[in-house]
Amino acid sequence: MKQNALVTGGSRGIGRAVCYRLGQMGCHILINYRSNEDAAKETLEGVEQRGGSGELLPFDVADGQAATTAIEKWQQDNEEEYISILVNNAGVRQDNMLMWMNDEEWENVMDTSLNGFFFSTRTLIKQMLTKRFGRIINIVSLSGLNGMPGQVNYSAAKAGVIGATKALAQEVAKKKVTVNAVAPGFIKTDMTQDLDEKDYKSVIPVQRFGEPEEIADLVGFLASEQSSYITGEVISVTGGLAT
Ligand code: NDP
16 A cells, blocks of 8 residues: 655755655655745655655644644545654754743744644554554754754754654554654755855764755655664764764
């Protein structure tokens, strides 16, 4: 049976590369995004050009009601199908030193990464358990493992998802649902466009930023049947930056 994969934040960056990878593996891709419809349509075109299929599924991952409604409507419209792969990728950065951080900067980042993980995962997990197969892959960050100054909000949100990954993995393992996290270092996307790669070369052993595809390849493996004995893990893809 063709698998359905929901990729949150699939319109751009790492999420787009993941959509392409999973599409090439034969999955039908549900491309989630919040507001950038043009970019999401470009992702869908890219999936189709690579021989895959997909559709757009916009909702704000931070809005529990919106997430549940959109996902449940898809499930009602596709009764014979279920979403067996969930990639919780949507995320935002709003950096500031803690002493100057306002409520909005804290909440936006926590709501998108941590609450976003919760709402989408809770909505999809029951069917994965009933069908006895599921793959949940959470895109976290080196910041969530090491902590990064200027990113107390982001580090806390990603560390929260790492804890949730490890706990949920144990809840659902016996039903053949795996839950893993991928922790990228610096990857070339809109999120890092304000950073100059040259300034970081000396601290990254591989001496460059990563490409979104280098994250997507690992996500593809974790989404595949071959990864069935890997669960509760956080796998770093950082070009050698120490975790
Ligand atoms: P981008 O800024 O390039 O893309 C972010 C994506 O998330 C977009 O598709 C955006 O949709 C979507 N998004 C943001 N907020 C929401 C929301 N509330 N609801 C639904 N979708 C939303 O980010 P990256 O590709 O760089 O990052 C992807 C993930 O990887 C994030 O979780 C990030 O924290 C993580 N990461 C990235 C690193 C990097 O170096 N780039 C390093 C470590 C981790 P829209 O187009 O509609 O705005």
